[in-house]
Amino acid sequence: MSQILVERGYTNAPNLKAQCKDFKCPGDGKDDCCCRQIMYSQPDFANVESVLEASCCAQDFDVIFLPKFHCELNFIEQCWGFAKRIYCMKDSSLSTAALEKNVIDSLDAVPMLAIQWYDSYQ
Numbered sequence: 001m002s003q004i005l006v007e008r009g010y011t012n013a014p015n016l017k018a019q020c021k022d023f024k025c026p027g028d029g030k031d032d033c034c035c036r037q038i039m040y041s042q043p044d045f046a047n048v049e050s051v052l053e054a055s056c057c058a059q060d061f062d063v064i065f066l067p068k069f070h071c072e073l074n075f076i077e078q079c080w081g082f083a084k085r086i087y088c089m090k091d092s093s094l095s096t097a098a099l100e101k102n103v104i105d106s107l108d109a110v111p112m113l114a115i116q117w118y119d120s121y122q
């Protein structure tokens, strides 16, 4: 990592530690506390498109990143809840095929207007 940084003009990189303890940099606005932080702030590292983004972009889909671990902020959770409510009202069955059909029918039953409404409250 330090060699890569030297090649990018950070001649002091060999004197820096590889990373701050537990990946917790001081956060004092400087980005030169450790090699990892410098590397992390390099535009060609910071702006790399993920495999997910590249795959979706190739198929003309948008990718929306939402905060992690806050499912209530993700409108798909409301859509999923809507579908689960419909699913619970369907007849139960021991047939896997019938249950799978119930799931698909429940998901298809979520109205587009509801999806758009959930999405508008993000």
Ligand SMILES: [Zn+2]
Residues within 6 Å of the ligand: 019, 020, 024, 025, 026, 033, 034, 035, 037
């Ligand atoms: Zn650091």
